Amino acid sequence: MSGAEVDLYEVLGITNNASKDEIRKAYRKAALASHPDKVAEAEREAAEVRFKAVQEAYDILYDEDKRHLYDTHGMGAFNGSGEPGMGAGPDLDDILAQMFGGMGGMGGMGGMPGGPRANKPRRSPNEEQKYEVKLDDLFKGKTVKFASTKNVICSLCQGKGGKEKAQAKKCATCGGQGVKQVLNQMGQFITTSTVACSTCNGEGEFFSPKDKCKKCKGKKTTEEKKILEIYIPRGAREGDKIILEGEADQVPGQEPGDIVFHIVEDEHPIFRRAGSDLTATIDITLAEALTGFSRVVIKHLDGRGIELQHPKKPGDVLSPGQVLKISGEGMPVKRGDARGDLYLIVNIKFPDENWNPSAEVLEKLKEMLPKPDAPIPADAVDEVDYDPKGNLDEFGAKDAHGGSAWEDEDDEGEPAQCATQ
Ligand SMILES: [Zn+2]
Ligand SMILES: [Zn+2]
Numbered sequence: 428m429s430g431a432e433v434d435l436y437e438v439l440g441i442t443n444n445a446s447k448d449e450i451r452k453a454y455r456k457a458a459l460a461s462h463p464d465k466v467a468e469a470e471r472e473a474a475e476v477r478f479k480a481v482q483e484a485y486d487i488l489y490d491e492d493k494r495h496l497y498d499t500h501g502m503g504a505f506n507g508s509g510e511p512g513m514g515a516g517p518d519l520d521d522i523l524a525q526m527f528g529g530m531g532g533m534g535g536m537g538g539m540p541g542g543p544r545a546n547k548p549r550r551s552p553n554e555e556q557k558y559e560v561k562l563d564d565l566f567k568g569k570t571v572k573f574a575s576t577k578n579v580i581c582s583l584c585q586g587k588g589g590k591e592k593a594q595a596k597k598c599a600t601c602g603g604q605g606v607k608q609v610l611n612q613m614g615q616f617i618t619t620s621t622v623a624c625s626t627c628n629g630e631g632e633f634f635s636p637k638d639k640c641k642k643c644k645g646k647k648t649t650e651e652k653k654i655l656e657i658y659i660p661r662g663a664r665e666g667d668k669i670i671l672e673g674e675a676d677q678v679p680g681q682e683p684g685d686i687v688f689h690i691v692e693d694e695h696p697i698f699r700r701a702g703s704d705l706t707a708t709i710d711i712t713l714a715e716a717l718t719g720f721s722r723v724v725i726k727h728l729d730g731r732g733i734e735l736q737h738p739k740k741p742g743d744v745l746s747p748g749q750v751l752k753i754s755g756e757g758m759p760v761k762r763g764d765a766r767g768d769l770y771l772i773v774n775i776k777f778p779d780e781n782w783n784p785s786a787e788v789l790e791k792l793k794e795m796l797p798k799p800d801a802p803i804p805a806d807a808v809d810e811v812d813y814d815p816k817g818n819l820d821e822f823g824a825k826d827a828h829g830g831s832a833w834e835d836e837d838d839e840g841e842p843a844q845c846a847t848q
Contacts, residue, residue: 436488439484
């Protein structure tokens with residue numbers, strides 16, 4: 428609820444008799460031009476304000492009913508969230524007077540008695556939420572729409588809680604303070620603490636059942652379903668916040684708080700991210716590593732195939748664990764065209780037990796591939812048997828003072844020396 432009234436038609440740059448189609452086109456143009464993600468850092472705050480205004484203007488003007496309300500009553504017909512208030516178009520000043528002037532007691536808990544109104548929070552609390560986003564969506568950017576249920580000021584009583592002419596009764600339990608002092612005994616000490624009055628729910632006053640507003644039943648707010656839209660910019664990362672201003676639950680007499688989404692990055696099955704760089708493992712067969720290939724080795728987060736040609740010069744081979752750095756194929760950097768780098772780690776797929784070469788083939792391979800190093804000299808030599816499927820988890824396990832056995836003992840909860848003191 429800002430003081431100066433803006434002309435919604437002006438915001439979109441259209442005339443008062445613009446058609447729906449013209450409104451939609453003007454909205455697209457204005458939204459694109461003022462999108463916070465499309466401007467430099469310094470202009471971002473101003474752009475966000477403009478973007479919100481454009482959005483609000485469109486929400487109202489594109490809906491025929493709302494547009495009619497706006498044309499006949501101006502912004503007073505809306506309660507700040509783009510939703511129509513009473514059909515008759517209440518006077519904004521009346522609502523404000525009612526909100527700030529008409530209520531005794533205090534809304535919240537634990538204030539100081541005597542100065543209740545001064546302690547009333549001026550904004551309803553923000554709603555903080557985690558929002559899990561797939562790496563693909565952080566790469567491409569994404570608009571998400573979802574239905575949200577929130578408390579809005581009751582449109583019938585404008586947050587009064589009672590019928591139009593009804594007067595709220597002062598709460599006798601708390602004497603209209605909304606709070607009570609309670610005595611607590613702690614050992615031999617007696618302390619007092621201030622708690623919200625349960626008779627009037629901390630309001631200091633209430634309406635008798637017959638005077639309660641029919642719509643909200645005296646609660647002053649009603650639940651409303653609303654479709655919210657958030658835009659996740661390209662390159663956003665874990666911990667980034669997306670703020671929907673004023674979309675938190677409405678509380679009478681307070682500016683609504685924001686819904687704040689905290690981005691949590693979902694783990695990706697293939698790509699790992701560090702800042703704006705990405706890494707992934709690619710499988711290359713032994714034959715490809717030795718003789719070369721030209722093919723798509725991985726599908727990128729935007730669905731493109733990434734093609735590599737190997738070798739770069741004849742005779743080059745790929746080794747297990749070798750890292751191929753591809754500049755500019757990492758994550759996008761927010762609000763810019765720059766991109767991080769992609770690091771591909773080579774996994775050589777050696778032939779498995781299904782490979783069944785003939786003796787001649789093996790002989791040929793031996794001839795063609797590089798020869799082994801010189802034999803290791805030793806005075807005595809034993810030929811030994813071995814298990815080709817040894818497991819390193821067993822390494823040290825037989826010995827109480829060996830590797831994993833020692834760890835188990837530690838787990839049994841014997842306190843470490845430094846902890847006992
Ligand atoms: Zn009370
Ligand atoms: Zn009501």
